[in-house]
Amino acid sequence: MLGISFWQRVYGRLxxxxxxxxxxxxxxxxxxxxxxxxxxEVTVLxxxxxxxxxxxxxxxxxxxxxxxxxxxxxxLSVMPFWTAYVVRSYSWLLVISENGVLNVFLNSLGxxxxxxxxxxxxxxxxxxxxxxxxxxxxxxxxxxxxxIKPSYWKAAADLGAGPVRIFFRITLPLSLPGVVVGAFIxxxxxxxxYITPQILGGGTDILLPQAIxxxxxRAANFPMASVMAVTLMAVVIIVYAISAKHMKMERV
Amino acid sequence: MVSxxxxxxxxxxxxxxxSFIYLPVVILVIFSFQDGVLPVPPFNGPxxxxxxxxxxxxxxxxxxxxxxxxxxxxSFVCTLLGFLAAYSLAYRQPRFAKGIQFALIAPLTVSYLIxxxxxxxxxxxxxxxxxxxxxxxxxxVINLPLCFAIIYSQFGDHLSNIDRAARDLxxxxxxxxxxxxxxxMKPSLFAAFCxxxxxxxxxxIIAFLLSRFEVTxxxxxxxxxxxxxxxxxxxxxxxxxxxxxxxxxxxxxVMMMGSRPKx
Numbered sequence: 271m272l273g274i275s276f277w278q279r280v281y282g283r284l285x286x287x288x289x290x291x292x293x294x295x296x297x298x299x300x301x302x303x304x305x306x307x308x309x310x311e312v313t314v315l316x317x318x319x320x321x322x323x324x325x326x327x328x329x330x331x332x333x334x335x336x337x338x339x340x341x342x343x344x345x346l347s348v349m350p351f352w353t354a355y356v357v358r359s360y361s362w363l364l365v366i367s368e369n370g371v372l373n374v375f376l377n378s379l380g381x382x383x384x385x386x387x388x389x390x391x392x393x394x395x396x397x398x399x400x401x402x403x404x405x406x407x408x409x410x411x412x413x414x415x416x417x418i419k420p421s422y423w424k425a426a427a428d429l430g431a432g433p434v435r436i437f438f439r440i441t442l443p444l445s446l447p448g449v450v451v452g453a454f455i456x457x458x459x460x461x462x463x464y465i466t467p468q469i470l471g472g473g474t475d476i477l478l479p480q481a482i483x484x485x486x487x488r489a490a491n492f493p494m495a496s497v498m499a500v501t502l503m504a505v506v507i508i509v510y511a512i513s514a515k516h517m518k519m520e521r522v
Numbered sequence: 523m524v525s526x527x528x529x530x531x532x533x534x535x536x537x538x539x540x541s542f543i544y545l546p547v548v549i550l551v552i553f554s555f556q557d558g559v560l561p562v563p564p565f566n567g568p569x570x571x572x573x574x575x576x577x578x579x580x581x582x583x584x585x586x587x588x589x590x591x592x593x594x595x596x597s598f599v600c601t602l603l604g605f606l607a608a609y610s611l612a613y614r615q616p617r618f619a620k621g622i623q624f625a626l627i628a629p630l631t632v633s634y635l636i637x638x639x640x641x642x643x644x645x646x647x648x649x650x651x652x653x654x655x656x657x658x659x660x661x662x663v664i665n666l667p668l669c670f671a672i673i674y675s676q677f678g679d680h681l682s683n684i685d686r687a688a689r690d691l692x693x694x695x696x697x698x699x700x701x702x703x704x705x706x707m708k709p710s711l712f713a714a715f716c717x718x719x720x721x722x723x724x725x726x727i728i729a730f731l732l733s734r735f736e737v738t739x740x741x742x743x744x745x746x747x748x749x750x751x752x753x754x755x756x757x758x759x760x761x762x763x764x765x766x767x768x769x770x771x772x773x774x775x776v777m778m779m780g781s782r783p784k785x
Contacts, residue, residue, distance in 0.1 A: 323539070323542075326535055326539075327535065327536070327539045330533075330535060330536050331536075334532040334533075334536075335532075341778060345771075345774050346540065347539065347540065347543060349767065349770060349771075350543055350544070350547060355724045355725070355726055355740065356724070356726050356740045356743050356744055356747075356762075357550065357724075357740075357743065357758075357759035357762050357763060358546060358547075360550070360743070360747060360755060360759060361546035361547060361549055361550035361759065362546045363751065364546065364549050364550060364553060364751065364756075365545060365546055365549055367751065401542065401543070401546070404539070404542075404543070405543060454631075455631075458631050458632075458633060459633070461633070462632075462633020462634060462635045462636060463633075463635075464635055464726075464727050465726050465727065465744070469744075469747060479633075479635050482635060482639070483635075486639070486642075486731070495639055496639065496643070499635070499636045499639050499640075502633065502635075502636060503632065503633075503636060506631065506632075506633070510631065
């Protein structure tokens, strides 16, 4: 316990380093504000696409595949999530770079004659994130879906509801906590991630974590970096406040 | 139940999703065996050239050893602390239990980057310089909440009775913990250890911020990336993946066999 209280205090010290002057500087710099809005854009887009991709996957895993293989398929679907952060971003670079697999493939099909410039853009960052978070959100939604009691559907069907209505009135609302938890965790990780935008997004249109790292590695401006980190945390706290009432952490 | 035919769109989606998830991994592995200088098509046939090169790269091998050392020691510390915290919170009803639990779990929602900066500043104030030791501390900090959460979720009522029984029969606190509770919690302790190990093994930002000369493997790979795409990075990446997969797989299997699946 002593150790833990110690870390909490250590953490508090960081906050004690900022003063208002830096704060004003941050909010009056277009460049830094841009990085914040870029970050928000990428993160929100990522989260939405990931949910759209993950929901059907979780649904299929929960209800459509035979029980015997359910566990192993779920494991397969989320395994790369736990593994090799840097390498995963790098391997996407192999796929989408100028001479990468995807361009060569599309070219051989005759769909394009010039390689598409996909790497080193915000789109590439979003792709890398979506890949990552689809797995995570699948996991949280799945955990919620399997807890729904089949008797609810039976009751609804007995009362005359069709399959579509059952899905929208029963399955979807009951799995919402899983969606929200997954989305929240994705948001937190995505907005604070440096690696994916740095490797896939390149140096243009930088995101907030990249801007923070620049402050540290180039300028060694810790107070400024701290101000930006605090801003980042503030965003996370706001998002937490919005999503908190839908979240039941212990169910995941 | 529904017929197999009606499920075919579902299976198709599943197949597509899995190919999306595994596409980059497969490409990475294939081109680590590239016979040529670029890890892009055309594939010139299998060659172990780049693996040989990787094992001759001293900096890379040093960082690999550093990574293993940091991952194992930090995970061991995390698992131990997480276990003790979970035990006392579950059965000994300390004061402010809810607050302590919150304080333990809350850091899960803080970005690694922010924790990294916080550590950088505070370790600096405490006079601990950037080193492998600092990276180890960093990894304990980020993995402790997860270890605690996993282990805590597995403490149930059945263990509470056994805990009481052991103490009624005259076992001391330490005896109860080491000879009764810990062996019964083996699966989740093992799972927590494995997950902490893989996370520390892959972790970049904290290792990057807190190390100077003795770097870890992800940091080296990141540095190698600046020189552009080479099959050597693929080879190193494949190695990283293979080790992560093995450890996560082991954790998952033990968790599934051990007790109620919760994560």
